[in-house]
Amino acid sequence: MNIRKTALLLLLLVAGVVTAQQKNITLEEIYDGTFRMQYLDRLHSMNNGKEYAVLNTDRNTGTKTLDVYSYKTGEKVNTLINSSEIDGLDYFIGYTLSADESKALLSTKMRSIYRRSSLGVYYVYDLETKELVQVAEEAIQEPTFSPDASKVAYGLDNNIYIKDLASGTTTQVTTDGAKNKVINGITDWVYEEEFAFVRAFDWNADGDKIAYIRFDESEVPEFSMDVFGNELYPSKDTFKYPKAGETNATVSLHIYDVTSADTKAVDLSGFQNYYIPRLEWTPEANVLAVQTTNRKQNDVNLLFVDGTSGEAKLILSDKDDAYVDITNNLTFLEDNDFIWTSEKDGWNHIYLYDKDGKLKNQVTQGPWEVTSYYGYDPKSKRVFYQSSENGSINRGVYSVKVNGKSKKALATEAGTNSANFSTDFTYFIKSFSDAETPYVFTLNAADDGDLVRKIKDNQALKDQFADYVISEKEFFTLPINGEELNAYMIKPKDFDPNKKYPVFMTQYSGPGSQSVANSWSGGNGYWFQMLAQEGYIIVCVDPRGTGLKGRDFKKMTQKELGKYEVEDQIAAAQALGQRDYVDADRIGIWGWSYGGFMASNCIFQGADTFKMAIAVAPVTSWRFYDSIYTERYMTTPQENASGYDNNSPLSHVDKLEGKFLLVHGSADDNVHVQNSMRLIEALVQANKQFDWAIYPDKNHSIYGGNTRLHLYTKMTNFIKENL
Template sequence: MKRLLFFLLIGSSTSVYAQRNFTIEETVFGPNKFAPTTLYGLQWTKKNDILTHLDASYQKLIARQAKDNWTEKEIANITDLTNALRHALPQDTFELRMFPFSYDWVDDNTLAFELTTDKGVHLVEYNIADKKATVIKSYPNNIPNIEKQKHYAYSINNNILIVTESGEKIEVTKDTVDGIVNGSDYVHRQEFGIKKGMWWSPDNQKLLYYRKDESMVTKYPLPQWDSRVATTQYIRYPMAGMKSEEVSLVVFDISSRKHITLKTGEPKEQYLTSVTWDPNSEHIYVGVLNRGQDHLKLNKYNAKTGEFVKTLFEEKSDTWVEPQHDLIFVPNTPNQFLYQTDKDGFNQLYLYDTEGKLIRHLGYKDVIVTNFKGFNSNYTKAYYIGASNKGLERHLYEVELKSGKTKQLTTIHGVHNASISPSGNFVVDQFSNLNTPNIVQIINTKKGTSKELLRVHNPFEGKINLPKIEFKELLSPDGKTPLNARITYPTNFDPSKKYPVMVYLYGGSHAQMITDRWLGGIGYFDLYMAQNGYIVFTLDNRGSDARGRDFTRVTHRQLGENEMADQLVGINFLKSLPYVDKDRMGIFGWSYGGFMATSMMTKHNETFKAGVAGGPVMDWKYYEVMYGERYMDTPQENPEGYEKTSLLNKADRLRGNLLIIHGAQDPVVVQQHSMQFIEQCIKQGVQVDYFLYPTHEHNVRGKDRVHMYQKIANYFDLHLKK
């Protein structure tokens, strides 16, 4: 017994000793290194309730069916697929190391995927029954901004070229004026959910595209340091209150070779969003949003003439209207579509007809639609992932189009990514929560039962000292709004000791730092700092994402004010904890978070001994039109708000030690922000630290990010460690 106890103790000691903290490199590369395993390529086949995915070696395609109790069955493998591809592409050179992760089922025997070879990009269909591959289409390699259908179109040198199915090349545009851009998805600086710059009509005969005229927009210089004599690269950057770009939508008809510009009206400085073809290729729907971003019209246009047909409906607000999604037509009902808006408080689905009549609101409680997942096989039901439980969770919901009756299909707390089988009888559900790395399961929607396909254990166990993470709920200063917070304790936490604090924050719109997913959504640098003796704290203030319209709109015309008020609630909570050293508190944020960190260091300068602000907005009048004017209006319309939120006139209030980091090539928050603040600090006799990454844009990426995190950690250690 003594020998057994001795070996048990040795084994236990060795196990504990084997665990370690993250290296600084793992703050950047750790998410891939320690990612929980999962099932890749999860897809339902086209008609039957057959689930497919790759095996653990990525060499086989697996199928599962209810009749077999969802047991694995190999239906294809990389060897057979490679042989079929070599037969279909005898002149091409390629190396297939794993079965394609991204594929779609054409029918229950045929899958489609793209293969890149030395000769081009090929759309391939592979029949798993006869093990034959067929090349459906081919495209040249490295084509920018390509839009594929029966024909394909792409933009090059700000112009558009079409290659027809027969191989004919058509020059759609031939603009040579600097500032005229055709077919680019970088329109309105990709606000308003814009992800594309070209759209093929459903009948493949017309190409709709953005034409952007930014020739009147101010050119902004970005110094380049890669030559002996530095050069200058210019970008078009419309600052708040200044001249903005003018955008139009143009239809090109392949048959007639005619260009038709949609008559979207005046003024030219407006935003064209939610661009959608109707299923019959006869009309185009466009959300026309005024520059003030408080009045949206969903307009219908004739695709042949470009004429305005009618306004289906309008949205107005005393703050802002923010369209983010294209229309979704019901596949078997071409005169009905789904529209997403938060006009009633939460982003939800609304069923309209093409004359603008609201048929039905399909919203459910305060659930916010975050990801539309499609329809069932007879298009009577729609599915979506929705944010619930004060934004912490994501679940799959089913809504009947005819009645609006809604059913929540996933129930275990956490963040779910799920999809429905063709019959609607089964859901494949992949989810995690704070303490669960990953579970993949099949849910029977009729019986309410489930079967696990994969349960992943903690990938850090026995390897890494994982700090303890807890969720907290605090109350906003308005006395009624709950705020989600996350606290991460140092490893080997001792409540009788006092610890330094790093507050990590973002605080701006369209971002959420805390969700009930694995590790609570925390970043590896936060874990690294906790392992090195810091309490790390994050709070999602009002203005952040997934909490609804009213939660967001409180920031209007005064960015940073209510956000700071909420952050102070979190800071006061920290100060109330006996193990927090109130004299050793630091704050770190990037972009909007850099603005927030600097705001806290100046406006509430008694709190933090050290701060790091990365890529920070220092004055909103230097920020771009589309984002800035949505929240602040123009400097001419809101001079008091710009004065109040500017940090340039508050440099004299800076206390403590502030490190500002910026990318010299930043086209989002241009370096002028931090340079202006540095200049004000010099004039006021205030010391501040500054570090520049000469070749990086808004984010520092790759191995240089390791350098950045080491610098930040060193800065906090220098000023906060005893």
């Protein structure tokens, strides 16, 4: 007998046994917690910079404890709060410590309103006296300690109130708040969603003034959604929603004097003041920093307002031909010098200005982006940040002197590194992952990035995947329309280059976004692995208009959302179809939200390229979407009608040839189901056959109970039947 043939046969048999032992991922496993990731609980870095607090829950008793740990050792050193020891309070959900860490705000009975806003019943717990005080009988919004923790300001029924903790008295600051008319100190729907903040009031450093924004939304058009629920008759949820080109809330800035109870209106008429997307008091108690911008959002003003006179002074104007992003990166140094981030040199970088707005120096520079600004350490005079300087699909953590010198690489392993720094910048908790590695958490020294100790590594999850058929995620670039577009590909584990495979493309493609990143992806990442097991090649391409490749690459889609991105996705699919192992007649595409807008456009405009598409919660015309987001990229429909209509899926329904699945939640307060209903009607009138599903009372995320499992089962079956 031929020994070599015998050995080869045995090797093949062993390989077959190993393969047989590996399992395929199922949808049930994806959504029942089988692949549960370990994360770090939200922690609070204590003022001493050497310890941090974490909220823990005893699953057996339901007891909540706020425990303090040593950064260096990880050992528990103290328990600040134990719910079982608080008289009059059975439980709490979350906490906020006062600036001096003497008191805690404890939240209970929380109820979400929109994406970032919520209502809850709150208590103040004195960590020394163990006294418990309820802030208000009603559910309130955004309770915030005064700097000395003697008072709490909060929002209730569109007005601002102040609770004096010593006397127990409550003062009503504003009185004209009314639903769907006037809001004081809390942002309206569109500010919350697109400027990403809810609390529109702030205490000054001395605690004797509160600045707040007033929203007069009486002229803003209303949007209503049916809520089907379980009752005999549905109800309606009606709220103010300014669509592109429509009337926005009129905003004004006010300063309330706590001692005199007087309110002063701040005159901003001499500045770009259509929106007021940020306000915060500087370290100087009488100087308020306010950011304002015009409706086009391409001229952002930083103003300093005198807290006594109300006089506003222009400190900085950041302009762009397209738009200027609003961030939370403004940081004040000594003497009110400040740090600002800007794309003015073509890449997002950090700049240092003096208190009069004079540029002192550009702190970072190069053909890469600062992706997160972590803060400034006054002792070492160093700025800490995350950037893409180790590759646009990677993230590294760095520090640099505020003068731009002596840069240090703190965490630059290929993949995605992020950091959470201690209050005094002694340590940072590093989070790392890449395409093959679930999140690893370590404690590192902020001075040089050296490892101090390991925290969590999710090795158990990584070992668990050894039992499954998992394919490698291959990163590459595609030369498309004059650009090298970032892309990744997941092939079936048993890939044979001599066979032809169907391709399923995933994308988001929205302005400044990134889907092709060297990081661990759960959820949809598991779904893509499951589809690869079924014999599909998964491909993702970030087209022009996405982020991390400079200002010009990102903003070239200005006034034409859905034009160049669609051209790139169609061209990418055609380029893939040229490969020997790709079946060019079996290419599909899907996406959610902006990705759904893209998937719809791709199958309509690329009818000869795509065999099928799935669009979940898509925008189908930017005329239907909110003012702040849409006008940032498109200006108004009155100014740019062709940009809105030429790139709308509604304008291309007659071209549909392939199989199309449309999905939406009926209670989507963000991308209204109106978008899909109008597309459905357009397709019907064009006599185009397609499939669709509406999930009752589900919002933009379409989740709850078995909803996600049902949705992904539907989409999986649609792919199997049509690709």
